[in-house]
Amino acid sequence: MVNSFDPAAGTNLGPRASALIERRRRVLGAPYRLFYERPVEVRRGEGALLFDPDGLDYLDAYNNVPVVGHANARVRAAVAEQLGRVNTHTRYLTDEIVDYSERLISLFPEHLEQVVYACTGSEAVDLALRIAAHVTRASGIVITTNAYHGTTRASAAVSPSLGPNNALPPHVVTVAAPDPLRDPVEDGVTAALFAQRVGDAIRQLERRGVTFSALIMDSVLSSDGLVTHPEGVLGPAVEVARGHGGLYIADEVQSGFGRLGAPWWGFSRHGVEPDLVVLGKPMGNGLPISAVVGRRDHLETFGRDVRYFNTFGGTPVSIAAATAVLDEIEERELRANAAAVGTALREGLHALADSDPRLGQVRGEGLFLAVEVVQPDGTDEHAPDATLAGRVVNGLRDKRVLVSASGRYENVVKIRPPLVFTREHADRLLTALDEVLAETRGAGSAARDTDGSAGGSAGGPVSRAGNRLHR
Secondary structure, eight states: OTTEEOTTSOOSSOHHHHHHHHHHHHHHOTTOOEESSSOOOOOEEEBTEEEOTTOOEEEEOSOOSSTTOBTOHHHHHHHHHHHTTOOOOTTSOOHHHHHHHHHHHTTSOTTOOEEEEESSHHHHHHHHHHHHHHHHTOOEEEEETTOOOOSSHHHHTTOGGGOTTSOOOTTEEEEOOOOTTTSOOSTTHHHHHHHHHHHHHHHHHHHTTOOEEEEEEETTOGGGTOOOOSTTTTHHHHHHHHHTTOEEEEEOTTTTTTTTSSOSSGGGGGTOOOSEEEEOGGGGBTBOOEEEEEOHHHHHHHHHHSOOOOTTTTOHHHHHHHHHHHHHHHHTTHHHHHHHHHHHHHHHHHHHHHHOTTEEEEEEETTEEEEEEEETTSSSTTEEOHHHHHHHHHHHHHTTEEOEEESTTSOEEEEOOOTTOOHHHHHHHHHHHHHHHHHHTTSOOOSOOOOOOOOOOOOOSOBTTSOOOOO
16 A cells, blocks of 8 residues: 555664564564554554654544544443453353344344354455355355455455455456546446446356355445445445345445444445445454344354354453444444534545645545545546655655555545544644645655555545536
């Protein structure tokens, strides 16, 4: 990703940080990358802020795992209290897992009636794919071109954003995600184009002799550049998948738990009924818990025919954390906060985009926003500019504001803060971004920044061509 850092490259961080990077490189090696050209050393967190060893605060506008804030007091207390009583697996009777499961299921449409727990989003995706294969007696999977769904063998096989050396198996076919900046914006056209691509992919699987099992999509297509608009854009594609006998798996690891504002889940924006829903990351505010929510008949069939047990999935401590997260979201009205602060932040980003043609489009909903960075002076006014996106990300880091970048072309600046983000935090981000844009204006796109990982983005409003998708 454009804000990833190669520990072997060296950097001007001072002797202590440089020595820590070298120690890290020796024992952790190439798999462990760092964010930013100048990595950030973190000692503690509070709410939407992270603090370095010198006590300087960094505005965290990226990490969605601490959904109710870093070091959340309610989560800490719930975990400590439960850890002081008992923490074991799910094969003993306890009230807590049943209480939480009933509460969680009540947040979903009526056709989704049961839940199975795991520890990570990757595990949950892996499990959902297994359930789909068992129910459909098929193996073919359709995903988007730059999808990210996890790092287990099965979830990595549907995660092309992991890079060109992460080869996809023959039973997986990719389709280009809807592109709000470059696709036609007439009502229904973008959705129809995407549905056609999904149908073509299923037929490609059939030509390979592979029977179609499932369409799995991140509900906001975050790694493809964030697509929340037009609402309903995923609906026709899901209908095509169902018409070919497949299931629809909604990956809500990034978009769920009120991140988009009023709805609990991203799939709600598209009027679709998933067969399986995958949850993870923010579910325990940093405690490892994930889940697959699904139709009763699918989970009953799988559970009857295939043994599944996860020692650490749904333990009393992880359930305590997850319960505290729901308490915080509901009692502090954090979905409403995400909607209000997200709207203010989005409008501020629009104002910057209106005055700077390098910001080709602002997209998103709630506190999941993105800005696509383009080259406005070439023959193609929508040509992606990953180099400038990297400079923006690293420039914001130098102003102690943390964001990321992703998308198919690695040119989409991603803003995905904890739901406790305030208007003051939004103003701080906008001021820093304005300053970075001023500092990079006229400087051109120098050599490409060091890259590495994957992320997500949002989907909505303005393009240079005056293509406002929503306000």
